[in-house]
Amino acid sequence: MKTSELTPLKITIAARFVTLLRAMLTPQQFSEMQNLNATADAGICHSHDYCDANMVMAAAFAQIVGRESNLESDNFLWSAAWAYAMTHGLGQDAAIEAAAADADVVRVGQVVRIKKEWQDLGDENYVFTAITEPNATGHFKVRVTLGLFPSVMELHTSHIHTQDTK
Secondary structure (H helix, E strand, O other): OOHHHHHHHHHHHHHHHHHHHHHHOOHHHHHHHHHHHHHOOOOOOHHHHOOOHHHHHHHHHHHHHOOOOOOOOOHHHHHHHHHHHHHHOOOOOOHHHHHHHHOOOOOOOOEEEEOHHHOOOOHHHOEEEEOOOOOOOOEEEEEEEOOOOOEEEEEEHHHEEEOOOO
8 A cells, every 4th residue: 555545544544533532531631632742752642641542543443444453564554643643633733623523424314425436336326324323443334225125234434425525
């Protein structure tokens, strides 16, 4: 995998990492961590002062990639996502939070579309309605409707757009 191919994926993982970290810490802790990171030496992240940030990154990775990380084969992507989060979200710069806000969020009852790169022939004719919210790995169930006979299938959040997304 080329470095340029990692760019959208590392940003998405980094955005989820910041989102999960923000949910785990109190607003005061998150602010303190950002201030400490802004003055810290490179390679030091003060999120570890408040939680096991490696576990938070592991959860972010699994939710976005759809599987647990392999420290040997995924080290470059993990490190790239962490570095992006450090320079765009865990310091004072809030650009990564804008990326997180733009991410598709799946809610029960919401109609989703399959991204073109994941579509099978005819998928554009079906209606995919979420019937569960994504689990910790980003998978969720949808009711697939075309005609009178609906079925149920599982999708991953990285494979879809919500109806609001262009």
